[in-house]
Amino acid sequence: MELHILTPVVVECIANILGDTSEGLTGSEIHKCLLQSGIEDVDPTNTKRFRLYNAFAKACNESKCSNCVFTFISVALAPERFVSEKERFESLRDKINQQLAFCGYKYNEDGKFSKTPKASRITDVEIKAKNLKVEVEKRKAHSEILNYCKAELLQNNYFHAVFEANKGLFQRIRDLSGSKEDGNKLIEQVFSSNPVLIINRFISKSEKDEHSGFANLLKGLCGMFRNPEAHEPKVLWDIEEQDALEILGIISYCHRRLDNAQRIRLI
Template sequence: MAAPNAPPPFSASTVEMVCRALGEAVRGHQIANLIAVLKVSEDASEARNTKWKRLFNAVAAAQNRQRDGRPLLRLVGEVMQPVRFESPDEFEAHRVAVSERLLLSGYRVREDGKVARVPRATTLSEAQQRADALRAELARRDVHSDVLHFCRAELVQQNYFHAVLEACKSVAEKLRDLSGAQGDGASLVDAACSLSSGPIVAFNALATEWERSEQTGLATLLKGVFGTFRNPTAHAPKVLWATSRRDALDMLTLASMLHRRLDAATVRKR
């Protein structure tokens, strides 16, 4: 019997779409334990089915028994625990994929992996747009997790202006942490990365003219990012500094590259 305030059973097509997405997020040996969470028993023949089909059959059986939609939401919450995934980027890609399918029924997967109610999307295109389309594209580009972390709230709100600002802040903060240098913008880069300062943060061995040139080039790129994107957005009115979706994607991808180079850099004696 359905519990009070429980959601009604989901349609077979919705259960199938969600289970297909969940099947991509789990491994075969995990299916039996996930089905056990729903208190459904499997026939031996079920083991020959695909992952999504086994999940689908289990949810359908549990929904028929309970006469409500809780089994599907329980399964989503179980699969989408962030600890199950090897990286934040992997989790994010699956979170978006599952949310796209749930939005038509008025649910989405939050950033902590839990299922939340949201206004019901009326069309698939609307659902895809509302399912953090920008973040899905960033995940497809394999953007550094630090960029996604600093931009999380802004990207969910489709706020490109602040997403660009936070991405720049994240690069500067990592550079400060690595080098121990203070300041901001060009002065921070000079103190941490310029050849005349040591440098404290070295992007390579600095043994050849080419390597020293690369060091200078990356330092110049950091200055350009801070000067072009961070300084104007920090001081200009939002209406005067319109950041398009295309520019935001390019900037966040560039910030990702800088994060990776900083991760691989050598910190020399301060």
């Protein structure tokens, strides 16, 4: 049997994650999973995280390896336990993988472990385990976003993920309309009162208002996340993960509206 070795700090962090009050295991779940993993519950009256750490520490010391921790993770985070709690499963798995990456391991969604290059920096762990691409896919974002910014998403480069997704959106408008313009000029040409593309029947006042509102939404995206690139250093244009996900959601919505767009005249 291959011996797996985790550092004491990583073992402690894993115990903290799985013993977390809000998202981790309940006391009864910890007891059950320790029994199923063949680990002695040496400190059952202590707080959950210390209870887990003490159990892990004793088992690791006796076996001179960390295989017991791997066994416990595979039991506690068995995919079949989380059929109706997919988000909780992924959240716990991401946090566990952030720690395992420091020792060169990863826990996969199929419940098996694999080896991965050891991470030495926090940013390395973020790239491997808290991947923006995974979060975008969870939200069922439009496939066009991934087509235009796959590399940036994999690198968790939030600014360039948004920047490239916007570029992709405007390129798609050019492809659908045949226009050679960019930015606001493109939007004004394609979605004017005499439009090239329409996103609805464009007959009633409410339909024309919706069409105009969509054009203004595109102009807002253009002004906020395209123009700053030419004028501001990236360090001054910081976008957090949550902001990036929400902005990409707006871009995804725009792509879905374009899915049903009709070209009604030539330029």
